[in-house]
Amino acid sequence: MKKTRLVRAAALAVSLAFVAAACGDDSDSGATEDTTAAAEETTTGDTTAPAEGGEAAGGATCAEGTSIAFFGALSGDAGNLGQNIKKGADLAIAQFNAANAGCQVSLKEFDSQGSPDQAPALATEAIADAAILGIVGPAFSGESKAVNPLFDEAGLSIITPSATNAELNDNGWKIFHRALAGDDKQGPGIVAYIQNKLAAETVGVIDDASEYGKGLADIVRDGLGDKVVASDSVDPAAADFSAAVSVMKDAAPAAIFYGGYYAEAGKLAKQLRDAGVEATLVFGDGVKDIGYIEAAGPAAEGSIITCTCADGASNADFAAAYGEQFPGETPQTYAAEAYDAANAFLAAIASGAADRAAVLEFLKSYDAAGVTKQIKWDETGEVAGNAVYSYKVEGGAIVVEGLIE
Amino acid sequence: MSDWLIYRTFLDLTVTGLALGAIYALVALGYTLVYGVLRLINFAHSEIFMVGTFATLITATNFIGIPLLEEGNYPYRTGFTLVAILLACIVGGMVVSGAGAVLLERVAYRPLRGSGEHVGAVVLAFTTAFTVSLVFSETTRTNVIIGLIGTAPIAVLYLRIFRRGRQAPRLAFLISAIGASTAIAEAVAIWSPRDREQYQTARVLEKKVLFEFLGTDVRIDYVLVVIGALLMMTALVLFVNRTRLGRGVRAVAQDVETAKILGVNVDFVILITFLLGGVMAGAAAMMFTLVYDQTRFNIGFLLGVKSFTAAVLGGIGNLRGALLGGFVLGLGENYGAAIFGGEWKDVIAFILLLVVLMFRPTGILGESLAKARV
Numbered sequence: 001m002k003k004t005r006l007v008r009a010a011a012l013a014v015s016l017a018f019v020a021a022a023c024g025d026d027s028d029s030g031a032t033e034d035t036t037a038a039a040e041e042t043t044t045g046d047t048t049a050p051a052e053g054g055e056a057a058g059g060a061t062c063a064e065g066t067s068i069a070f071f072g073a074l075s076g077d078a079g080n081l082g083q084n085i086k087k088g089a090d091l092a093i094a095q096f097n098a099a100n101a102g103c104q105v106s107l108k109e110f111d112s113q114g115s116p117d118q119a120p121a122l123a124t125e126a127i128a129d130a131a132i133l134g135i136v137g138p139a140f141s142g143e144s145k146a147v148n149p150l151f152d153e154a155g156l157s158i159i160t161p162s163a164t165n166a167e168l169n170d171n172g173w174k175i176f177h178r179a180l181a182g183d184d185k186q187g188p189g190i191v192a193y194i195q196n197k198l199a200a201e202t203v204g205v206i207d208d209a210s211e212y213g214k215g216l217a218d219i220v221r222d223g224l225g226d227k228v229v230a231s232d233s234v235d236p237a238a239a240d241f242s243a244a245v246s247v248m249k250d251a252a253p254a255a256i257f258y259g260g261y262y263a264e265a266g267k268l269a270k271q272l273r274d275a276g277v278e279a280t281l282v283f284g285d286g287v288k289d290i291g292y293i294e295a296a297g298p299a300a301e302g303s304i305i306t307c308t309c310a311d312g313a314s315n316a317d318f319a320a321a322y323g324e325q326f327p328g329e330t331p332q333t334y335a336a337e338a339y340d341a342a343n344a345f346l347a348a349i350a351s352g353a354a355d356r357a358a359v360l361e362f363l364k365s366y367d368a369a370g371v372t373k374q375i376k377w378d379e380t381g382e383v384a385g386n387a388v389y390s391y392k393v394e395g396g397a398i399v400v401e402g403l404i405e
Numbered sequence: 406m407s408d409w410l411i412y413r414t415f416l417d418l419t420v421t422g423l424a425l426g427a428i429y430a431l432v433a434l435g436y437t438l439v440y441g442v443l444r445l446i447n448f449a450h451s452e453i454f455m456v457g458t459f460a461t462l463i464t465a466t467n468f469i470g471i472p473l474l475e476e477g478n479y480p481y482r483t484g485f486t487l488v489a490i491l492l493a494c495i496v497g498g499m500v501v502s503g504a505g506a507v508l509l510e511r512v513a514y515r516p517l518r519g520s521g522e523h524v525g526a527v528v529l530a531f532t533t534a535f536t537v538s539l540v541f542s543e544t545t546r547t548n549v550i551i552g553l554i555g556t557a558p559i560a561v562l563y564l565r566i567f568r569r570g571r572q573a574p575r576l577a578f579l580i581s582a583i584g585a586s587t588a589i590a591e592a593v594a595i596w597s598p599r600d601r602e603q604y605q606t607a608r609v610l611e612k613k614v615l616f617e618f619l620g621t622d623v624r625i626d627y628v629l630v631v632i633g634a635l636l637m638m639t640a641l642v643l644f645v646n647r648t649r650l651g652r653g654v655r656a657v658a659q660d661v662e663t664a665k666i667l668g669v670n671v672d673f674v675i676l677i678t679f680l681l682g683g684v685m686a687g688a689a690a691m692m693f694t695l696v697y698d699q700t701r702f703n704i705g706f707l708l709g710v711k712s713f714t715a716a717v718l719g720g721i722g723n724l725r726g727a728l729l730g731g732f733v734l735g736l737g738e739n740y741g742a743a744i745f746g747g748e749w750k751d752v753i754a755f756i757l758l759l760v761v762l763m764f765r766p767t768g769i770l771g772e773s774l775a776k777a778r779v
Binding site: 075076077079113206209232233234235237238239240241242243244245246247249250263266267270271274275276291294295297298395396 | 413414417418421422425473474477478479600601602603605608612614622624693696697698699704706707708738739742743746747748750751
């Protein structure tokens, strides 16, 4: 009995300590925010000149250990996409370091496996490392929602080369930027493609219940309205999608849109084709990876994949530099966007921005020609332009079709 | 009425539900057998299934040498070749899963039972030394050498801890099970060539529609899975009911102490029980790759949880219960997914379990391996 009471008292003490710590944290971060704001004001006064562009000036100097970070999935279900992003950022940094002997920037990696559950701990780690001046990432929308508030609190700028969820820029995060148009642009592009190019009168829509997948699928559902004859959701962790397949088989639509990532898209495509469903399969940018074709095999043939990302391989200079850095490889999905994102940070560092507040301020007025587009952000962090490209799976490869009108 | 989705897709869902249910049932048998004999939930059983899927993958791709694609299409085979490949795959899966289950028993459970286990302690000692060496070096060869050097002293320590007659508390078995599960999954994740990525298995069976039943296509792979699972289960039931060893299994399930007095080699019977469960999981693994052509290091997790649910649903410890539970679960979640939407599929599985347990706390058929109502 006595022992129990002791345990209870201890538990109470521990929980009180936690509460106190939590409160302490709050006031701390409040203070940080204040100082950040103050720092911003001072830098506003100083930096008036607009950025001169992605290419570094040559003789830039910076503190030793200055770094930017990659944040996203390097392993796990959609790890390929993160690897592409990391390579794009790697290339930008390698070029910068070669041109600026007095400023050697390094890229730190935070492998979240794309999981919103694992991301916050990694984000805290990244925030605690004062040498990190900017984040290329977070790669996916779900993890972005989980960690961007943390980055915002810490005043650590992010440029995501891939998180496209339409609502991400509505959160008032001062640090948020993205290097490609969001799903509010991609969704209508998909709708236009299905209606005009495929001329499909009946459409089935499936999503993976993720922040990204469901978000994009809902935009497509709204856009297509009455043409959506069947709708379902799947658990991406499951191997068997037979319930969703039955629903699609029953409705027999002319086209099926799936909002989700490539590994599940592959399983789904295969199971749909095995069941005799012949609809044209349409996917968003999360499926634009060779992993989809590997998983789906011949079932992938003829699939349409849209992306607000540009085809890095069609920019000859970039593709050549990429091939030099990674022998035998061509730039894959998001690599070019990541390259542009990293270059924005590097330009900030080259301009003399030595802390996070200065980098954030620099990005506000950044306006330079990137590999993918003119990189310039509005006040919500949305990049200028709204290009949506379509790609098609042909002969076991993802081939660019062009801009969706 | 005919406007309802469930009404129009009912037969289609039934066919796919039965096939998935058959796989659940085969895996559930492993949970049920071990529970019946040891009163232990072997949570590492899901990884035994996962290892089996990789074994069928390696059998087809590496040993037989079937490519994933041939001239842009699946490497379909027909006739005798097809049968031979399928048999080789199922045997590969059963052998590896069976061996894995036996090893698991010796390493993760037997030392805890206080039977003075030597082999298990030595394997465990090697694993410990090897794992520790991973911290210091990344080359596999160095790891193996450090592992081998470290084995002797650690084995001595383990043999002292796990000495004869020293039975660990019940909770220790459960923790050992969870630990073994994570260890096996992570080992496969780290040492397989593509890490945590999904793997494709060669598709040799063309998934043709075998016949049409009231307007619903019945595919050949589904038919094979259901028939195969029923055959495996019949063989298991015959083994437990008709053979000397099977009688031993039933005796130990009824009363360990009495069985021991009457001359049953309890450790051997437990080993056989794990072996049977592993073999069933191996067969399930091959059927799984037959239908879905893919696997991953964590494929066992969700399927394991579902199969365990199936075992409890039917009455854990009861062989016929595992069969019934598997089919009820496979069908129930498919129907449920069509009625409420696919995102509810897993929720439905567990609500089904709760509802059944509310009215029949020991499952549909009750716990009764011991009473030989198999």
